[in-house]
Each structure stands twice: as C-alpha cells, then as structure tokens.
Amino acid sequence: MSYARVHCVGLVGVTGHVVQVEADLAPGLPAVVVSGLPDTALHEARDRVRAAVVNSGQRWPNRRITINLLPADLPKFGSAFDLAIAAALLGGAGELALTALDRVVLLGELGLDGTVRPVRGVLPMVTAAVRAGLDRVVVPAENAAEAAMIPGVRVRGVDTLHRLVGFVRDGTPLLEPPTPPTSPPPDGPDLADVAGQSLGRRAVEVAAAGGHHLALLGPPGAGKTMLAERLPSILPELDDGAALEVTALHSIAGRLPADGRLLRRPPFQAPHHTATVASLVGGGSGLARPGALSLAHRGVLFLDEAAEFGKNALEALRQPLESGRVRLTRSRGGTEFPARVQLVLAANPCPCAKPAGDSHCECTPLARRRYLGRLSGPLLDRIDVQVTVQPVRAAELMATESTSESSAVVAARVTTARAAAAHRWRPLGLNLNAEVPGPVLRRPPWRLPLSDTAELRARLDRGSLSARGFDRVVRLAWTIADLDGRDRPGRDDVLEATGLRTGEES
Ligand SMILES: Nc1ncnc2c1ncn2[C@@H]1O[C@H](COP(=O)(O)OP(=O)(O)O)[C@@H](O)[C@H]1O
Ligand SMILES: [Mg+2]
Ligand SMILES: [Zn+2]
Incomplete structure (x- = not known):
C-alpha cells in the first residue's frame, strides 16, 4: 500500500478542527511535499519528521512523498501535526499497518531524536476530537493529564516515536495518564x-x-x-x-x-x-x-x-x-x-x-x-x-x-447577592448588576423613588455628577441592597453607593 491516513486536530483561536493527515508515496525522485495551507512551522515539520523517523531506527522511504492536510482551506498553525505526519508516512510506506490507529487522534511535536514533545492547546484539541466522535487520543506524555480532563475520552501518552511504532506494530502498551489529584488546589490569599x-x-x-x-x-x-x-x-x-x-x-x-x-x-x-x-x-x-x-x-x-x-x-x-x-x-x-x-x-x-x-x-x-x-x-x-x-x-x-x-464569609454574601441579581434581571437576559443599562434603571419598574435619589439628582443638577455617574451610583445601590438582603435599594444604599464613587465627578 502506498497511501495512509490518520487523524489530528488543528486549532484556530480556541476552536479545534479535526484534520486528516494523508500520505501518498509514489515512485520518483525522493522528495517530501506538504500541501494543505501549511504555515512555516509545518514546513519545518517535514525536516523534524525525517530526522525523527531515521533516529527512531525506521527506514526512510526513498520515494516521492506527498503529505496532505485536510480540510485544505483550514489555516493550520503549530507543531502538533508532527506525530500524525510521521505515522501516516510510515503507514503509506508499508512499514506499519495502521489498523491500531483507526479513528485515533494523534497529537504531538517530534524532536530530531524521535522524542515526542508537549504541545500547547491539547485540551481544546481533545475537546474537538470528542465532539467529532473520535474518543481515542494519543498525546505527548507530558500532556496526558491535561487530555484526560475531558470526560469520555480514552487517553494514552507517548514519549517517543519509537514507542508509537512499537504499539502499532506489536501492541506494546502506551503510557497511562497519571491519576488526577484528589486534594483540593491550594487556596490563594485571603x-x-x-x-x-x-x-x-x-x-x-x-x-x-x-x-x-x-x-x-x-x-x-x-x-x-x-x-x-x-x-x-x-x-x-x-x-x-x-x-x-x-x-x-x-x-x-x-x-x-x-x-x-x-x-x-x-x-x-x-x-x-x-x-x-x-x-x-x-x-x-x-x-x-x-x-x-x-x-x-x-x-x-x-x-x-x-x-x-x-x-x-x-x-x-x-x-x-x-x-x-x-x-x-x-x-x-x-x-x-x-x-x-x-x-x-x-x-x-x-x-x-x-x-x-x-x-x-x-x-x-x-x-x-x-x-x-x-x-x-x-x-x-x-x-x-x-x-x-x-x-x-x-x-x-x-x-x-x-x-x-x-474570604469564605464574604464569598457567601457575594453568592447570595449574585443569585438575587440574576433572578431579578433574568427576564432581561442579564445576570449581573454591572451589565444593566442605565435606561433600565431609570424607568419603571426599576426606577427608584424620587425621595431616595434627592441628593443624587441635586448633584446632577449642580453639574457635580454626570448622567453616566448617576447611573453608576444607582447600579451600585442595587448591589448594596442585594448584599444586605433588601428587595430594593433605599436612601441609605444610594448614599453608600455615592461614597463608593470618589472618582472625578461624584
Ligand atoms: N490593611 C492592611 N493589613 C495588613 N497588612 C497591610 C495592610 N495594608 C498594608 N499592609 C502591608 O503593607 C504591604 C504593602 O501593601 P500593598 O498592598 O503593596 O500597598 P499598595 O499596593 O497600596 O502600595 C503589604 O504587603 C502588607 O504587608
Ligand atoms: Mg501596590
Ligand atoms: Zn507628588
């Protein structure tokens, strides 16, 4: 066989896309052509893969090798395609029968000596694989714990290309991901x-x-x-x-x-x-x-x-x-x-x-x-x-x-206050008081009684408070009421809110 295909994932921003890596080997002058919109790093991948294959004791196929990454119109960045390229190439050369890698996603960068190096973005890559129905992944050993955070995925780690070849050829097991820690993470400052x-x-x-x-x-x-x-x-x-x-x-x-x-x-x-x-x-x-x-x-x-x-x-x-x-x-x-x-x-x-x-x-x-x-x-x-x-x-x-x-005591009040605000603003599709537009606060049913905003309106009229500053104080008054367990802010809440605004205009 002179053709093989394996799966990988490319990232654009935070979104992963499953990428098929194809290798086709044809008679002709020995050369490696990579197609499918590769960036510079992917061209460098060609050289890394060659060195890694040879230094892992594998025969380098002296044929014309075409590596194609699909979909072609997806921009591809980074070095996580190396491992998949090496596997596809060895499969296409007839060195490996890739049945063990059927529907398996391969991620990893290769060192010249054939080590598999960790890559950035494994978590969103594995997320994308699972979403595409591919629930078996092989990742750099150092990324195995990270990949295993995604529920419902079977993760194996590799430290060398040699180990991957051993797995495909003889079924030598790959590395198990470490068990996640059970202790809670350390607390920050209090x-x-x-x-x-x-x-x-x-x-x-x-x-x-x-x-x-x-x-x-x-x-x-x-x-x-x-x-x-x-x-x-x-x-x-x-x-x-x-x-x-x-x-x-x-x-x-x-x-x-x-x-x-x-x-x-x-x-x-x-x-x-x-x-x-x-x-x-x-x-x-x-x-x-x-x-x-x-x-x-x-x-x-x-x-x-x-x-x-x-x-x-x-x-x-x-x-x-x-x-x-x-x-x-x-x-x-x-x-x-x-x-x-x-x-x-x-x-x-x-x-x-x-x-x-x-x-x-x-x-x-x-x-x-x-x-x-x-x-x-x-x-x-x-x-x-x-x-x-x-x-x-x-x-x-x-x-x-x-x-x-x-912090634990204060956090409990914060949680209660946030729940009250979320309940109130849910019909508007909002969650936090900071997100509520000024006009909503100035109109019924949320407008505060005139008696409670007398000082504030006087400041506005005097010019010592801008309209935006007015809205901000009212917004803060709602948060203060939420924290103190009141349905609506009263005059005291408005006064305290004013004190939390020592900016240039209050
Ligand atoms: N209210 C405080 N309670 C306890 N320690 C304080 C307090 N204020 C300042 N410190 C001490 O002074 C140091 C300097 O405070 P810092 O937060 O860096 O001040 P600023 O950022 O305003 O310059 C802190 O690391 C802390 O040790
Ligand atoms: Mg400071
Ligand atoms: Zn000074």
Whole structure:
C-alpha cells in the first residue's frame, strides 16, 4: 500500500478542527511535499519528521512523498501535526499497518531524536476530537493529564516515536495518564489578612457581588495590591463550561499546571506596566498565544500602578473591555480569543508616588490631575467602583487578634447577592448588576423613588455628577441592597453607593 491516513486536530483561536493527515508515496525522485495551507512551522515539520523517523531506527522511504492536510482551506498553525505526519508516512510506506490507529487522534511535536514533545492547546484539541466522535487520543506524555480532563475520552501518552511504532506494530502498551489529584488546589490569599480598611474591603465585596470594575486609588503602602489580589477569593467558582473555557485558554498559552486539574477558580492576571501590547492582547507567530486579557477571561485583570502603563497598552484594552473578545489580525485571517474580564486598577494619585500631603511631594495640582487623567478616557469611564484608600493605622495593623472577616464569609454574601441579581434581571437576559443599562434603571419598574435619589439628582443638577455617574451610583445601590438582603435599594444604599464613587465627578 502506498497511501495512509490518520487523524489530528488543528486549532484556530480556541476552536479545534479535526484534520486528516494523508500520505501518498509514489515512485520518483525522493522528495517530501506538504500541501494543505501549511504555515512555516509545518514546513519545518517535514525536516523534524525525517530526522525523527531515521533516529527512531525506521527506514526512510526513498520515494516521492506527498503529505496532505485536510480540510485544505483550514489555516493550520503549530507543531502538533508532527506525530500524525510521521505515522501516516510510515503507514503509506508499508512499514506499519495502521489498523491500531483507526479513528485515533494523534497529537504531538517530534524532536530530531524521535522524542515526542508537549504541545500547547491539547485540551481544546481533545475537546474537538470528542465532539467529532473520535474518543481515542494519543498525546505527548507530558500532556496526558491535561487530555484526560475531558470526560469520555480514552487517553494514552507517548514519549517517543519509537514507542508509537512499537504499539502499532506489536501492541506494546502506551503510557497511562497519571491519576488526577484528589486534594483540593491550594487556596490563594485571603481577606482575613487585611486589617482595618473597611472602605477598601467593602469596595472589593461590592465589586465582586455586582461584577463591577474596580479602581483603588491611594498612596503607596495603603494596601491596594493586597486588596486587589484577594478579589478572586470571594468570586464564585467557575461552572463546568466556564472552567473548560478558562483551562483551554491557559492550555493554548502553555501556562497550565501539569497536575491535570481543571481551573475552577476565577483566574487573576496582573501584567506589569511595562508589558507589551502583544503580551496583553495576545499574538505571536504560529499558533497564536492568548495574552493577559484572555488569561484573565472570567476572572480578574489587575492593572497595578495603572497610570504607569503606556498609552498604547491602555488603548489596546479599550475594545476588548467593551466586547469581551480580543481580535488579532494575522497574516492568514483573524483569530479571536474570549476576554470577559473584571478589571481592577490601582493607582497612586500622584506621579512621584509620595503620599498625598507628604511634604516631599512637589507635584503641581496640574501634574497630579494629568497623571490620573491618562486613565480617565479609556478606562475610568467604565469603572463603577472608585475608592481612595488610606494606609491602615498602627493600632489596627497591630491588633493581636484578627477581627477581619475571612474570604469564605464574604464569598457567601457575594453568592447570595449574585443569585438575587440574576433572578431579578433574568427576564432581561442579564445576570449581573454591572451589565444593566442605565435606561433600565431609570424607568419603571426599576426606577427608584424620587425621595431616595434627592441628593443624587441635586448633584446632577449642580453639574457635580454626570448622567453616566448617576447611573453608576444607582447600579451600585442595587448591589448594596442585594448584599444586605433588601428587595430594593433605599436612601441609605444610594448614599453608600455615592461614597463608593470618589472618582472625578461624584
Ligand atoms: N490593611 C492592611 N493589613 C495588613 N497588612 C497591610 C495592610 N495594608 C498594608 N499592609 C502591608 O503593607 C504591604 C504593602 O501593601 P500593598 O498592598 O503593596 O500597598 P499598595 O499596593 O497600596 O502600595 C503589604 O504587603 C502588607 O504587608
Ligand atoms: Mg501596590
Ligand atoms: Zn507628588
């Protein structure tokens, strides 16, 4: 026989597509032709496969070899096709009878010495295989735990091409995936660590309950970073669908822990202010990598020292924050990654980073306004909760016993509040208070009684609050009512909500 075919999976963005790898061997001048829209990495695959086959002790067929990847119009990226190409080629050459690989998906990159190397994106690749009815996969040994996260799939690992050949030829068993750990994953930082800071803690809780973006302003050492890092600890766990989505994105980025656990906690990403635009939004040649925005999908994107980020970086966040997706333009068609994040930013109010009122600060009022002004257009405009936190006092910090509530206690309130909001907005197809459009809040049946919004309307008339700011305060008032177990916000909720908006206009 001079023809053979095996299955593989190609990824475009987060979506896997089953790819048939065909090999045809014909008499003629020895050569290898790869067709089916391959990218550069696939041309390199030709050389890797040849070396791996020879260095695994197999005979290299001295014929004209055509490798074809179908569907031809699917863009193909990355190095995960190597193993399938090698198997198809050896099958086509008559070296191997491929019946053992019938309806089996092969994934893996080959080293020149014939080792099988791990690849990025195994989780979404296996998901696609199962969806296409192919429930047996052979993956690099280091990716076996990851592949085994998908229910209903039979996973085997390979460490060398030699092992795969032994399996096909003699039935030598492949490697079993490791058993998944039974212990729960380690906990992140806990709110119990934060002494005092009633306003900052409340802001974090309200942001979690309503899904609101959050800005923490204040001098160095005020505990802004500490508070932000603890937001994920009070967010609800991801459900099955969300956990798969998030884990898939981390898999494509090559950032998955090797233990074979789905990511169940909302992710937390804190890119440094020197981060490049590409590392924020994603990209790269070959198989595109998700950036921090997509690694934070369904979790928290934290911009620490936000005013220090470059203009291009801040600008690049604007569209994804609006749409919940990142679109990368690439040479062959665009790629999209999901990026629905809760944004948290922290900033010093002053470019010299000395505490406000510090006698060493010589920044002019104009310099201070300009500093935060860099954030206002693209970002601050979308942020419902904006508070200024001050460093905790010594007495609170040194208290012998922690009186601070733990994340578990706060998370329980957040869960209840979210359930109330989801129930209320379900008829509108919405889930979180942060998603409710202003007009909905201003009209019956959700409009608040005039007596409860008197101060707010007065601010609006005075011009010290914009219409958008008005809506934001009302939105926060709903979240506060949900947290405190009231059906509708009252006057006190509106007042507290106003206090959670120390932004430029409230
Ligand atoms: N409220 C607090 N309770 C306990 N420790 C605190 C508190 N505020 C600050 N700290 C301590 O001070 C350090 C600096 O806080 P950090 O969150 O980095 O401040 P910021 O980001 O505002 O500059 C923290 O790592 C922590 O050890
Ligand atoms: Mg900090
Ligand atoms: Zn200053």
